[in-house]
Amino acid sequence: MSLLVVGSIALDTVETPFGRHADILGGSATFFSISASLFTRPRLVGVVGSDFPPEHIKALQKKKIDTAGIEYADGQTFRWNGRYTGDMNSAETLSVHLNVFGSFDPKVPDKFRDSSLVFLANGSTSIQMKVLNQVPKAKFIMVDTMNLWIETEREMLIELIKKANGLILNNHEAAMLTGKHNLIAAAKEILAYGLDVLVIKKGEHGAMLFDRKGNFFAIPAFPLDNVKDPTGAGDSFAGGFMGYLDKAGKTDFNTMKKALVYGTMTASFAVEDFSLNRLLKATPGQLKTRAEKFKKMFTL
Amino acid sequence: MSLLVVGSIALDTVETPFGRHADILGGSATFFSISASLFTRPRLVGVVGSDFPPEHIKALQKKKIDTAGIEYADGQTFRWNGRYTGDMNSAETLSVHLNVFGSFDPKVPDKFRDSSLVFLANGSTSIQMKVLNQVPKAKFIMVDTMNLWIETEREMLIELIKKANGLILNNHEAAMLTGKHNLIAAAKEILAYGLDVLVIKKGEHGAMLFDRKGNFFAIPAFPLDNVKDPTGAGDSFAGGFMGYLDKAGKTDFNTMKKALVYGTMTASFAVEDFSLNRLLKATPGQLKTRAEKFKKMFTL
Numbered sequence: 001m002s003l004l005v006v007g008s009i010a011l012d013t014v015e016t017p018f019g020r021h022a023d024i025l026g027g028s029a030t031f032f033s034i035s036a037s038l039f040t041r042p043r044l045v046g047v048v049g050s051d052f053p054p055e056h057i058k059a060l061q062k063k064k065i066d067t068a069g070i071e072y073a074d075g076q077t078f079r080w081n082g083r084y085t086g087d088m089n090s091a092e093t094l095s096v097h098l099n100v101f102g103s104f105d106p107k108v109p110d111k112f113r114d115s116s117l118v119f120l121a122n123g124s125t126s127i128q129m130k131v132l133n134q135v136p137k138a139k140f141i142m143v144d145t146m147n148l149w150i151e152t153e154r155e156m157l158i159e160l161i162k163k164a165n166g167l168i169l170n171n172h173e174a175a176m177l178t179g180k181h182n183l184i185a186a187a188k189e190i191l192a193y194g195l196d197v198l199v200i201k202k203g204e205h206g207a208m209l210f211d212r213k214g215n216f217f218a219i220p221a222f223p224l225d226n227v228k229d230p231t232g233a234g235d236s237f238a239g240g241f242m243g244y245l246d247k248a249g250k251t252d253f254n255t256m257k258k259a260l261v262y263g264t265m266t267a268s269f270a271v272e273d274f275s276l277n278r279l280l281k282a283t284p285g286q287l288k289t290r291a292e293k294f295k296k297m298f299t300l
Numbered sequence: 301m302s303l304l305v306v307g308s309i310a311l312d313t314v315e316t317p318f319g320r321h322a323d324i325l326g327g328s329a330t331f332f333s334i335s336a337s338l339f340t341r342p343r344l345v346g347v348v349g350s351d352f353p354p355e356h357i358k359a360l361q362k363k364k365i366d367t368a369g370i371e372y373a374d375g376q377t378f379r380w381n382g383r384y385t386g387d388m389n390s391a392e393t394l395s396v397h398l399n400v401f402g403s404f405d406p407k408v409p410d411k412f413r414d415s416s417l418v419f420l421a422n423g424s425t426s427i428q429m430k431v432l433n434q435v436p437k438a439k440f441i442m443v444d445t446m447n448l449w450i451e452t453e454r455e456m457l458i459e460l461i462k463k464a465n466g467l468i469l470n471n472h473e474a475a476m477l478t479g480k481h482n483l484i485a486a487a488k489e490i491l492a493y494g495l496d497v498l499v500i501k502k503g504e505h506g507a508m509l510f511d512r513k514g515n516f517f518a519i520p521a522f523p524l525d526n527v528k529d530p531t532g533a534g535d536s537f538a539g540g541f542m543g544y545l546d547k548a549g550k551t552d553f554n555t556m557k558k559a560l561v562y563g564t565m566t567a568s569f570a571v572e573d574f575s576l577n578r579l580l581k582a583t584p585g586q587l588k589t590r591a592e593k594f595k596k597m598f599t600l
Contacts, residue, residue: 220518
């Protein structure tokens with residue numbers, strides 16, 4: 001198969017109880033593609049400004065990510081400034097400057113148009129919508145989103161969900177989208193929009209997988225007492241999930257169950273350090289070792 | 301083996317989005333023992349007032365619970381009045397009247413003194429302490445508690461934990477006891493008090509099991525979109541957990557993993573209706589059917 005991701009590439013300034021780091025590599029498509037690169041050779045579509053350090057592009061390429069879809073625009077790269085305190089389960093956004101991402105008009109290069117797996121990483125719903133007719137061979141389109149778009153582009157988002165195969169949300173977003181507090185009830189309502197698959201991420205509480213046939217699978221999170229920076233955990237989760245599906249070459253429920261395990265693994269690496277520092281160092285061997293250890297933690 | 305529980309027997313008034321019910325059967329020892337009765341014949345020590353309906357005692361006896369340790373005191377039965385709203389993850393206490401439970405001096409009947417498994421259900425730490433020297437044959441003592449006692453009897457509680465084998469807490473209580481937001485870090489600190497086993501309940505997010513040797517096991521909750529009344533979920537969880545251990549006749553980590561599954565099952569029945577209505581109707585066959593279904597939900 002072949003995996004395409006369209007989303008943000010950012011320079012983040014992040015503050016957690018473990019320190020503050022300015023202008024570090026971030027963005028939904030970045031975390032996704034580096035995580036997916038542990039399984040396959042993802043194709044990336046995104047935009048950066050003239051201030052974007054060339055060594056970050058080299059780091060992506062070193063991971064065999066096809067960067068042919070990165071557009072270089074005049075202006076500054078998307079910047080996000082956030083802070084995590086307490087249980088670090090959610091970020092306080094201190095500032096956002098969309099910059100070149102604000103006027104991003106995604107163009108899927110010809111050589112990416114045969115992609116069979118497509119991930120519309122977190123970004124405005126209108127940007128996500130523009131990708132749909134550029135991937136005519138797509139067999140499985142998965143959508144991510146966030147509270148901002150649920151609030152401001154709700155109707156278009158539901159339109160997009162109806163056209164997609166899968167949706168990945170966190171538990172707060174699922175409640176916000178449906179107005180239902182019970183996660184199982186919320187999931188049923190979201191699936192009824194016409195989705196094949198729904199993944200609900202719950203941070204330290206693990207993840208759940210639902211399909212339209214009524215199949216259900218749930219696993220805990222990998223236990224970590226050294227979470228340094230949760231930024232990108234969800235994107236990394238999605239990257240491991242979709243990367244595994246691409247490698248496996250199928251999207252049946254049993255394969256998705258394993259993909260959920262690998263999404264948990266890439267997310268667990270992501271949060272162990274700031275930015276992509278830990279993920280960039282992760283090897284397939286480390287991934288395998290951690291996955292074997294993890295599976296035992298929920299096997300009777 | 302033989303399982304003893306000491307705790308509260310109450311008449312609750314409970315309000316949830318699904319209705320309001322006054323003076324219904326409740327209490328930590330009640331939920332615990334009825335859940336445990338699906339596996340074994342628990343022995344109950346508690347106190348009720350002269351207003352306690354005799355049919356409740358009969359209901360316990362019908363479940364083969366040994367009620368010889370129930371003391372009949374002058375005065376009113378312990379009353380709790382609470383309300384659940386929104387995600388129903390925590391109760392708002394509207395009023396508490398300890399009544400006869402306030403001056404409860406637990407006396408373990410002679411014929412219960414050989415109990416090998418002991419559960420000190422939620423109640424004041426000083427009441428729990430008084431049980432310790434009345435169970436000389438105890439091989440495995442497990443303690444439950446709540447935010448109130450963590451706040452008001454913290455030192456005595458830590459003293460009690462040091463004398464017990466196991467502790468069962470919810471995630472909020474674990475954070476409160478340690479001041480640590482990261483649950484894994486909190487668990488490590490609590491285990492270091494000198495416990496063999498720690499269970500952390502997370503409501504709709506499942507449960508985690510830790511032991512002093514570093515073993516870890518975690519499972520999701522049973523998916524329910526019809527939670528009517530969460531009262532007693534934690535006590536029912538503990539009842540299924542300890543009831544299974546008693547039936548299995550051992551307390552090694554592998555047996556505890558299975559016990560965690562059965563605790564999840566009894567808790568899932570408990571919340572499907574008010575008071576003990578659903579649990580009282582649960583049969584070993586229903587328990588087995590649900591457990592088989594549940595195990596598949598986290599089996600790769």
